[in-house]
Amino acid sequence: xxxxxxxxxxxxxxxxxxxxxxxxxxxxxxxxxxxxxxxxxxxxxxxxxxxxxxxxxxxxxxxxxxxxxxxxxxxxxxxxxxxxxxxxxxxxxxxxxxxxxxxxxxxxxxxxxxxxxxxxxxxxxxxxxxxxxxxxxxxxxxxxxxxxxxxxxxxxxxxxxxxxxxxxxxxxxxxxxxxxxxxxxxxxxxxxxxxxxxxxxxxxxxxxxxxxxxxxxxxxxxxxxxxxxxxxxxxxxxxxxxxxxxxxxxxxxxxxxxxxxxxxxxxxxxxxxxxxxxxxxxxxxxxxxxxxxxxxxxxxxxxxxxxxxxxxx
Amino acid sequence: xxxxxxxxxxxxxxxxxxxxxxxxxxxxxxxxxxxxxxxxxxxxxxxxxxxxxxxxxxxxxxxxxxxxxxxxxxxxxxxxxxxxxxxxxxxxxxxxxxxxxxxxxxxxxxxxxxxxxxxxxxxxxxxxxxxxxxxxxxxxxxxxxxxxxxxxxxxxxxxxxxxxxxxxxxxxxxxxxxxxxxxxxxxxxxxxxxxxxxxxxxxxxxxxxxxxxxxxxxxxxxxxxxxxxxxxxxxxxxxxxxxxxxxxxxxxxxxxxxxxxxxxxxxxxxxxxxxxxxxxxxxxxxxxxxxxxxxxxxxxxxxxxxxxxxxxxxxxxxxxxxxxxxxxxxxxxxxxxxxxxxxxxxxxx
Numbered sequence: 053x054x055x056x057x058x059x060x061x062x063x064x065x066x067x068x069x070x071x072x073x074x075x076x077x078x079x080x081x082x083x084x085x086x087x088x089x090x091x092x093x094x095x096x097x098x099x100x101x102x103x104x105x106x107x108x109x110x111x112x113x114x115x116x117x118x119x120x121x122x123x124x125x126x127x128x129x130x131x132x133x134x135x136x137x138x139x140x141x142x143x144x145x146x147x148x149x150x151x152x153x154x155x156x157x158x159x160x161x162x163x164x165x166x167x168x169x170x171x172x173x174x175x176x177x178x179x180x181x182x183x184x185x186x187x188x189x190x191x192x193x194x195x196x197x198x199x200x201x202x203x204x205x206x207x208x209x210x211x212x213x214x215x216x217x218x219x220x221x222x223x224x225x226x227x228x229x230x231x232x233x234x235x236x237x238x239x240x241x242x243x244x245x246x247x248x249x250x251x252x253x254x255x256x257x258x259x260x261x262x263x264x265x266x267x268x269x270x271x272x273x274x275x276x277x278x279x280x281x282x283x284x285x286x287x288x289x290x291x292x293x294x295x296x297x298x299x300x301x302x303x304x305x306x307x308x309x310x311x312x313x314x315x316x317x318x319x320x321x322x323x324x325x326x327x328x329x330x331x332x333x334x335x336x337x338x339x340x341x342x343x344x345x346x347x348x349x350x351x352x353x354x355x356x357x358x359x360x361x362x363x364x365x
Numbered sequence: 366x367x368x369x370x371x372x373x374x375x376x377x378x379x380x381x382x383x384x385x386x387x388x389x390x391x392x393x394x395x396x397x398x399x400x401x402x403x404x405x406x407x408x409x410x411x412x413x414x415x416x417x418x419x420x421x422x423x424x425x426x427x428x429x430x431x432x433x434x435x436x437x438x439x440x441x442x443x444x445x446x447x448x449x450x451x452x453x454x455x456x457x458x459x460x461x462x463x464x465x466x467x468x469x470x471x472x473x474x475x476x477x478x479x480x481x482x483x484x485x486x487x488x489x490x491x492x493x494x495x496x497x498x499x500x501x502x503x504x505x506x507x508x509x510x511x512x513x514x515x516x517x518x519x520x521x522x523x524x525x526x527x528x529x530x531x532x533x534x535x536x537x538x539x540x541x542x543x544x545x546x547x548x549x550x551x552x553x554x555x556x557x558x559x560x561x562x563x564x565x566x567x568x569x570x571x572x573x574x575x576x577x578x579x580x581x582x583x584x585x586x587x588x589x590x591x592x593x594x595x596x597x598x599x600x601x602x603x604x605x606x607x608x609x610x611x612x613x614x615x616x617x618x619x620x621x622x623x624x625x626x627x628x629x630x631x632x633x634x635x636x637x638x639x640x641x642x643x644x645x646x647x648x649x650x651x652x653x654x655x656x657x658x659x660x661x662x663x664x665x666x667x668x669x670x671x672x673x674x675x676x677x678x679x680x681x682x683x684x685x686x687x688x689x690x691x692x693x694x695x696x697x698x699x700x701x702x703x704x705x706x707x708x709x710x711x712x713x714x
Contacts (some may be wrong), residue, residue, distance in 0.1 A: 093510065133698075137698065137701075137702060140366060140368075141368070141702065141705055142368065142705070143701050143702065143705055144701065146449045146510055147444075147648075147652060147697075147701055148698065148701060150451060150645075150648060151649075151694060151697040151698045151701065152698070154645060154649070154690070154693070154694035154697065155691070155694035155695060155697075155698060157690075158687055158690030158691045158693075158694050159397075159691055159694075161685075161687045161690070162397065162685050162687040162688055162690070162691050165685030165687055166400060166401055166685055169683065169685070281518075282514070282515065282518045285511055285514045285515055285518075286515075288511050289511055289515070292508075292511075327526045327529070327530060329522040329523065329525050329526035329529075330526070332522050333518075333519045333522045333523070336515040336516075336518045336519045337515075337519060339511075339515050340501075340507075340511075340512050340515050340516075343501075343507045343508070343511060343512065344501060344505055344507055347501075347505035347506050347507050348505070361367065361368065
C-alpha cells in the first residue's frame, strides 16, 4: 500500500473518527468554559480523573454507561473546584488550572495505587463494543468509516450538535456567551454572572471527564499512568483553532485525528528510515502550528480570563 | 457574597492564612492516608524522619531540592512578569542535552574552563527553548501556556530520539542512555562520599543573583512593571516585548541549569527519567515562595522534603508515595487561596 492508497482506505477514516472522539468531548468541554470567560487548564487532570473513575466503576461491576455517568460526575466535581476558586474568588486561572491538573492527576494515581498496590499489568474490563448502525453501516466506504463505531463516538457527535444548539439557540446559551464577552450585560439582564460561569465550567468539565473515560471504556480497556498524554492541551489548541465555535472545533478535531491516523500508518510504511519519535511529535507540533495559523484571526471571548466583580469596572 | 480589598493587611493575617493553608494540606493528606489503613500521625512522622530525621536524610532532601531551586526560580522569574512558563520540564531536558553534547569529551579541557562553559551552554539551551514560545507570544499573541506545555511533550520525544540515535552510549548494552560526562565536567561533591554536590551552591548563587536582579537592577523593575500592567509599562516608555523576551531568556536559562546540575552533579548521564516532573514542581515551589527568589530556596527544600520523606515512608508503610504529589498540589491550591484572603476579605450580604 502506498501513501496515497492509505488516504482512501476506510480503515484510516474509521481510525480518525475513533481518535477524534475523546478530543471532541474535551474540546467541547473547554469551549463551553472559555465561552463563559473561564480558561480551564485543569482539563488534562480532569480527563485523567474521568478515565480512572469510569474504568473503576466498570471494574467494580458497574454497567459501562454507569461508568460514563460516574466519569462525568467526577469531572464535574473537579470542575466545580476550579470554578469556585477562579470565579467568585477570582484566583489566577493559569495557576489554579495547572494546580487542578496536578491535584486531579496525583489524586487519581494515589487512588489507583491504593486500589491496586501490587499489580504489574493493569487489570482489564470488557470495553464498549462497536455498534454497527443497521442499513447505514452497509454503505460501502462510508459505512465502514462512520457507522461501525462504538456508542461513545456517536455520543461525541451528538454532543457537538447539542452544544452548538445550546450556545446559539437557547437563552441560557446566550447568557453563557455573553458572560464571556460582556459580563456586565448579563448582570443587567438580572442574571448572576458568577452562577452562569460556574455552571459552564462544571458542565464543560463533565464533558472532559467523558472524554477521559472514552480512553478507558472505548479506546482501550484498562487504565494506564499518563494515558491522557497531552490530549487536554491539544484540546485547548483545538478550541483556538475552531475559533470558539462547536462546529469548527469538531472539524478541527477530525482534521487533527485524520492527520494522526495517517501518520501512524505512514510510520509503518517508512519503516525505520524516519525515527518513530518524529511521528509521535507531529500531533503536538501540529497543535502549535494551528495556534500560530489562527493567531491573526483568533477571536478570543473578550472577557476570557478576566474575573468579574459586581460593580467593578 | 463579594470580596472587599483589605486596606492594610495586618502582619497576623499575612502569616496566619499561609499557615492555615499548610495545615489544611496536612489535614487533607491525613484523611487520604487514613484510607490506606495507616495512622496519619505515624505516617507524617515517617515522612518527617525520611526528610530530615538524620544527616543522610537531610542531605538527600537538599540534593533533591537543588533542581527544584532552579526550576522554582525559572517559574518565579517568568510569573512575576506574567509570562506563564509551564515548560520548565522541556528547558531542563534541553539543558541536560547541552551538558551531554559538550561534556562527554568534545571539549577535553580542565574543569575550571569546562564547567563554566557547560554552565553557559546549558543555560543557553534552556533559554532558547523558551525563547520560541515567548516570541510567538509577543509577535503573534499565541498563548504561551499551551505552547510551553506542548513543547514539553515534543522535547521529551526529541530526547528519546537522541538517546536511541546520535547520543546513544555504544557501551550502554542497548539501554536508551548517553555516555557519562568526563571527570572534568563533573560538579564536585560537597561532602566526601555523599550525594550532595556543587550544584546546590550554584542554585543558591542563582537565587541570590535573581534577588539582586529583582531588587537592584532596571530589568528586575521592568519585569515587575510588565507583570503588573503591560499597558502601563508601555505607556511609561518600556519596550514590553523586549522585556518579555529577556524574561524568557532568564527563566529558560535557569531551568536549563537544572538539567546541567542533575547530569553533571548527580546522575552523570542523561536518561529519559532524569526529571520526575521537576519542571512542574517548580511552579508549585515558585507559588509557595510568593515568587520571591530567596523564598524559592526555602520552598524548594520544603517540597523536596515531602518527596524524599514520602519515598522513605512508602518503603516501610503501605501508603503509595503518590501522596507526595497530592500534598504538593494541594499545598499549591491552598496557598493561592490563602494569599487571596490576605488581600481580600469575604463579605456576605
